[in-house]
Amino acid sequence: MQKLFQAKVYVSLKKGLADPQGSTIKEALEFLGYRNLSEVRFGKYIEVELRAKGKKGAEQKLKEMCGKLLVNPIIEEYSYHIEEGQAG
Amino acid sequence: MQKLFQAKVYVSLKKGLADPQGSTIKEALEFLGYRNLSEVRFGKYIEVELRAKGKKGAEQKLKEMCGKLLVNPIIEEYSYHIEEGQAG
Numbered sequence: 200m201q202k203l204f205q206a207k208v209y210v211s212l213k214k215g216l217a218d219p220q221g222s223t224i225k226e227a228l229e230f231l232g233y234r235n236l237s238e239v240r241f242g243k244y245i246e247v248e249l250r251a252k253g254k255k256g257a258e259q260k261l262k263e264m265c266g267k268l269l270v271n272p273i274i275e276e277y278s279y280h281i282e283e284g285q286a287g
Numbered sequence: 288m289q290k291l292f293q294a295k296v297y298v299s300l301k302k303g304l305a306d307p308q309g310s311t312i313k314e315a316l317e318f319l320g321y322r323n324l325s326e327v328r329f330g331k332y333i334e335v336e337l338r339a340k341g342k343k344g345a346e347q348k349l350k351e352m353c354g355k356l357l358v359n360p361i362i363e364e365y366s367y368h369i370e371e372g373q374a375g
Contacts, residue, residue: 209332235338244297244332250323264316
């Protein structure tokens with residue numbers, strides 16, 4: 200019997216790498232009057248709904264997917280959160 | 288005296304709206320052998336480092352930024368997380 204898991208993956212460029220999208224957003228926000236920003240970084244947010252036998256299995260699958268497709272480990276880093284159940 | 292806050296904003300398309308990027312990622316993952324996916328949604332992840340007098344003020348500023356620039360309320364929804372302190 201497989202259970203349903205909601206996984207959320209947050210991918211961002213590694214610290215220290217230039218992030219032109221983040222810089223552009225920062226400039227736009229400053230133009231709008233927000234002067235107290237020290238940094239803006241832009242990344243990807245991926246929600247994956249998957250079936251697995253248990254949380255450990257779901258976590259393992261998710262890490263594989265990140266390594267194979269979702270994340271470019273040379274320039275990106277990621278974190279994730281998994282919980283059992285239907286989408287909120 | 289202003290304090291430093293780390294804010295993370297997660298933006299995704301509203302449920303029910305077609306998400307071509309998410310669908311493409313889902314197909315690619317299925318092609319790689321991951322057959323137990325029910326859904327993949329693709330969104331944006333924005334880290335904002337800002338200064339404010341307190342957490343309430345930081346939160347209010349962040350919500351304004353989302354309303355004015357970061358999020359398109361017609362087609363997107365968002366959630367956020369703020370904490371005080373330096374980037375991890």
